[in-house]
Amino acid sequence: MTIISSSLPARPYRRIATEEAFSPPEMLDIYRRILAKDDVDVGFKHLMGFYMSSPSERATHIMRCLTDLDALRLQHMDEAGVDVQVIGLTSPGVQIMDKDTAVAFAPVANDILADAVRRHPDRLVGMIAVAPQDPAAAAKEIQRGVNQLNMHSVVINSHTQGEYLSDQKFWPIFEAAEAMDTPIYLHPNAMPPSMIQHFIEAGLDGAIYGFGVETGLHALRLITSGVFDRFPKLQIILGHMGEALPFWAYRLDYMHAATVKSKRYPSVLSSHSPMALAWLRPSLSVSEMKSCVALDRVAWLARTSPAPGSASLVPVSKVQSNAYSPSRVNWIVSQVAPLDMARRAVRPSPSSSMMAIIALTWSVASGAVADV
Numbered sequence: 001m002t003i004i005s006s007s008l009p010a011r012p013y014r015r016i017a018t019e020e021a022f023s024p025p026e027m028l029d030i031y032r033r034i035l036a037k038d039d040v041d042v043g044f045k046h047l048m049g050f051y052m053s054s055p056s057e058r059a060t061h062i063m064r065c066l067t068d069l070d071a072l073r074l075q076h077m078d079e080a081g082v083d084v085q086v087i088g089l090t091s092p093g094v095q096i097m098d099k100d101t102a103v104a105f106a107p108v109a110n111d112i113l114a115d116a117v118r119r120h121p122d123r124l125v126g127m128i129a130v131a132p133q134d135p136a137a138a139a140k141e142i143q144r145g146v147n148q149l150n151m152h153s154v155v156i157n158s159h160t161q162g163e164y165l166s167d168q169k170f171w172p173i174f175e176a177a178e179a180m181d182t183p184i185y186l187h188p189n190a191m192p193p194s195m196i197q198h199f200i201e202a203g204l205d206g207a208i209y210g211f212g213v214e215t216g217l218h219a220l221r222l223i224t225s226g227v228f229d230r231f232p233k234l235q236i237i238l239g240h241m242g243e244a245l246p247f248w249a250y251r252l253d254y255m256h257a258a259t260v261k262s263k264r265y266p267s268v269l270s271s272h273s274p275m276a277l278a279w280l281r282p283s284l285s286v287s288e289m290k291s292c293v294a295l296d297r298v299a300w301l302a303r304t305s306p307a308p309g310s311a312s313l314v315p316v317s318k319v320q321s322n323a324y325s326p327s328r329v330n331w332i333v334s335q336v337a338p339l340d341m342a343r344r345a346v347r348p349s350p351s352s353s354m355m356a357i358i359a360l361t362w363s364v365a366s367g368a369v370a371d372v
Contacts, residue, residue, distance in 0.1 A: 014083040019187070019239050021090035023066040024112050027105065028052065034096060041161065043190030044096050046200060066090055069116035074123060087113060088127035088155035092189050095132060095160040102131035106141055114149040127155040127185060132163075132170055139176035146180045153237070154182055158189035158215045165218070166225035174231045183235035188215040188243075216243035220252070224268045 034040060035049050051059045065072065069087075077085060089109050094102035106129050113126040128145030130138035145151040154177055156165070165173065165186075177184050188211030191199060195214065199205035219238055228234060238245070245252065259268055 008078055008081060008083060015081055016084040016086065017077070017080075017082045018086045019185075020085040020087045021066060022069055022087050022113065022116075023090045024109055025067050027089075027094075027109060028063075028067070030097060030101065030105065041096060041190075042193050042200075043196050043205070044092060046196070047190040047206060048092075069113070069124070070119065074120065077123065084123055084125060086125045086127065086153075087116075088185065088187060089113070089129040089157075091157040091187055093129050093155070093157050095157050095189070097131075097133075099131070099133040103134045103137045106131045106138075107144070110141065110145055110149055110151070114151065117150075126151045127153045128182075129155060130173065132156060132160040132165065132173060135170050135172040139172045142173070142176045142180055142182060146182055152182060154184045155187050156184055157187045158218050159192055162192035162194060164221050166221035166227065168225075171227070171230065174227060174234050178231045178234045181233070181235075183237050185237040185239070186215060186218060187239065188212070190214075212240055212243040216245050219243065219245065224256075224265075226269065 031048055031052060035045060035052070040049070051062055054060070065076065073085070077083075094106045094109070097105065109129050110126070113129075117124045117126045126149070128142055128149070128151045130141045132138055142154055145154070156173075158164075163170075165171075173184075176182075188207070190196065191205055191210050191214045196205055196210070199210045199213075204210055215238065219236065222228065222236065256268075259265060
């Protein structure tokens with residue numbers, strides 16, 4: 001085991017970067033072969049093709065950092081004051097590969113990451129990569145990642161060559177994740193060819209805007225397809241403030257109900273998860289939350305305003321106060337959600353099915369959906 005001492009100051013809390021990426025050099029070799037083809041995916045070419053070929057300082061810096069899981073990464077963490085990174089295979093991971101290559105390489109990537117975590121157990125935490133191209137193999141890799149590699153979350157880079165997880169052929173992945181009590185982080189991907197061209201023309205296809213649009217669409221497809229009705233304990237994580245969906249929350253809630261009532265779309269049924277958005281109300285009470293979502297899946301609230309760096313949290317189900325104003329809820333979530341997501345990733349609690357991140361949480365344990 002390689003142990004590199006940290007120069008971070010002593011603090012009563014840990015600062016955790018909840019979404020960091022890596023790429024084994026072997027995967028970049030596979031990417032080069034894909035990029036050399038005439039029919040390469042335009043989004044992949046525009047994203048990874050640029051970063052892997054550009055001589056710009058930003059591109060070369062990113063590529064150098066992606067392949068390192070030791071001294072350079074830890075140096076950058078120390079310089080930024082980061083105690084722990086939660087790491088996943090960089091987008092699009094194996095999802096751009098043909099099925100056989102993807103199924104073969106996902107375990108290789110997971111083993112590489114698990115080895116790095118063993119070298120730096122106090123600094124790195126890994127997420128399981130899977131190949132949705134073969135849902136059965138992906139389900140088995142989730143089980144192996146949890147049972148053998150001691151990883152406790154999965155990363156899927158949104159669509160897989162234009163196909164979305166709302167398609168029932170992918171649902172063995174959800175079945176395995178639910179059975180293992182393992183959250184899936186739905187990470188952005190370059191837009192599929194059917195969406196991307198107008199975004200490229202305006203320079204809006206990547207992290208600036210396109211990522212959030214495409215991944216937010218994916219999340220909504222999961223809701224309207226009935227994924228959370230079929231898998232009531234499934235945990236899906238969205239990053240980047242829920243890919244902007246909380247800002248659309250009231251409109252989504254209102255129009256979803258209207259769409260169901262009108263029977264406009266055969267695929268959107270009344271039994272499919274309604275969007276109950278409790279914290280948009282003038283006040284947020286425990287009794288109201290109980291009526292719309294299982295409390296162990298809402299969020300974690302502080303009993304009192306915590307001092308900076310405090311991680312003294314209690315589940316919302318144990319909060320005695322009956323109401324919180326929206327501004328107070330916003331403040332609490334901004335303080336504790338990243339801490340709690342990271343705590344689950346580092347030390348998952350088998351007694352809690354809570355999923356918290358700068359994101360949305362959907363639960364149909366009581367027939368509803370809630371955002372946190």
